[in-house]
Amino acid sequence: MKKKGTWGGRRAGAGRKPSANPKVPHRARGPHEARWPVLLTLKRADGVPSLKSVRRVVRECVRETTIEGFQVVSFAVAAAQVDLVVEADDAAALSRGLRSLTIRIARRVNLELGTHGHVWAERCRIRSLPTANDVTDALERVLGSARERLSSPRTALLRKLERAG
16 A cells, blocks of 8 residues: 555656757747847658648748737748748737747648648747848848748838838
8 A cells, every 4th residue: 555645746757858859948938029020930840741832821821820919021931941030019929929820830731731740840949130130131041042922011120121221
């Protein structure tokens, strides 16, 4: 018979073992400021076919995502990843919009391919773009690989580029 209080709770060796090769550290995101656009990179999971084959689905999902305070400015779909430049009014809007978009894309990609399970390999990579040079570099990365572009009215991102000259 077990003694009362000898099971459950914190104990040595309990819990999920850390991965041998963690890709993205699970740390809290830094503060988000509305005046800074953000570059997001979503990598596909192992076993998921090329995302180029479902580019149309990704485009539709981006256009259907309407979260207040969250806007996708431009995006590109490559074989192994999706790059997005987004704007958000605050950290909560960024989180809601990102969650909505990634879930929407994953469900539709699984439906299109007739598969199930994970579509994204890990947490997304997020980088704030505080300077005009950072914004330009990110847009060149996304649009230079030149696949998709959303036309959006006078976003803060475009205003920042105009001010930079």
